[in-house]
Amino acid sequence: MSFKGLDPITYGGREVWPLIEGGKGVSASNHASSGAWAAAGGIGTISAVNADSYDAEGKIIPQVYEQMTRKERHEQLIRYAIDGGVEQVQRAHDIASGKGAININVLWEMGGAQEVLEGILSRVGSLVTGVTCGAGMPYKLAEIAQRHNVHYLPIISSGRAFRALWKRSYSKIPDLLAAVVYEDPWLAGGHNGLSNAEDPLKPEDPYPRVKALRDVMTAEGIAPEVPIVMAGGVWCLREWTDWIDNPELGRIAFQFGTRPLLTKESPIPQEWKDALRTLEPGDILLHKFSPTGFYSSAVLNSFLRNLQARSERQIPYSRVEAGEHTVQLDVGVKGKNFWVTPKDRARAHEWAAQGHVDALKTPDDTVVFVTPEERGTIREDQAACMGCLSHCAFSSWKDHDDYTTGRLADPRSFCIQKTLQDIAHGDPVEQNLMFAGHSAFRFRKDPFYSNNYTPTVQELVDRILIGD
Helix, strand or coil: CCCCCCCCEEECCEEECCEEECCCCCCCCCHHHHHHHHHCCCEEEEECCCCCCECCCCCECCCCCCCCCHHHHHHHHHHHHHHHHHHHHHHHHHHHCCCCEEEEEEECCECCHHHHHHHHHHHHHHHCCEEEEECCCCCCHHHHHHHHCCEEEEEECCHHHHHHHHHHCHHHCHHHECCEEEECCCCCCEEECCCCCCCCCCCCCHHHHHHHHHHHHHHCCCCCCCCEEEECCCCCHHHHCCCCCCCCCCCEEEEECCHHHCCCCCCCCHHHHHHHCCCCCCCEEEECCCCCCCEEEEECCHHHHHHHHHHHCEEECECCCECCECEECCCCCCCCCCEECHHHHHHHHHHHHCCCCEEEECCCCEEEEECHHHHHHHHHHHHCCCCCECECCCCCEECCCCCECCCCCCCCCCCHHHHHHHHHCCCCHHHCCCECCCCCCHHHHCHHHHHHCCCCHHHHHHHHHCCC
């Protein structure tokens, strides 16, 4: 039995439910959750973003970077990512036992993304049905998929973005386009595809945006049977009745990123699972602290509040006396070439009196005030950069050419690799970045999870299939 109008789709030569597990990077979704999702008849998604590997005893191999240079650490990171991705795919395939399908997900703005993707597919491409890819404009996704004979499913947030990808690349390899994932930039967890023309504080109804995407696809000759995958804000199918079997939208599939976090097979630590049950509406923050430069959505915990407070302890300066910058900053900095307004200097004195005695320069001709302990952590994390992003605002790393963005490292951001590895492997959730979609508060109110009930993936998929 399935919810009215929801029919299986043919994908990779077999019938599967149009229900996709959203891939969550750095070990928040792995073989256990993805293999179980496929075994339940859906499409499980292995994250190829620094996936875990295991030793002979089955213990997770810590990803340690002892190399002297960032470039060498970056090369080590790629080796870890390929080995981990391969092992996760193999294990997920075994769990699926021939049912459903296994995708892999990669962030295009991940450091070495193409090399990681090619490395994994060259070893286990026959076990992978498709590749989902977002966080950037993955123009080369189609040609990589073609080389390894897998499908590709680009993740976009507007019809305009898809049109650009189609015109430049995908139109040359149309047969392997399995679906287009529309990720709601206001509601999805993780990194979001908000453009400069969109207001982060004014969410837009996804229906007209998805209709516009379908219109673009139709104009380019893409059949209505090629699904659009709705991702972000999807909790239960009863709320999407008007989307299912709607000729205006064509075939629709649904991606679930947040709900699979709270399952027995979910690899996230118990403290993270427990925290999901406590959230209220508004507890997820759409913010721009990520070193990727993208907006992203995460739980508003102590980690994010600290970043908010750090940016609020920020004042602009000029190198010479000019305009309202008539006094010299005399706390937190060395030298006399920091000219600020009298009001801002008074604020700086207040922050220094509270212990925020160090001022760190940002790329935007401002300084932020931090404690000596914070300053030490920031500098240590920047020095330990292993190049996990193609362009990193926090460390000024770039994964090609001269290996630098040319901009000052930004102390208002953070090491995303460090915090995601830490939270995924058991460090306190309040002290780390905890990604979640904006519907995560529903765990607390959904009767399915009452009395601390944690379903298996099979039970969750069964629940989704009846509309709940």
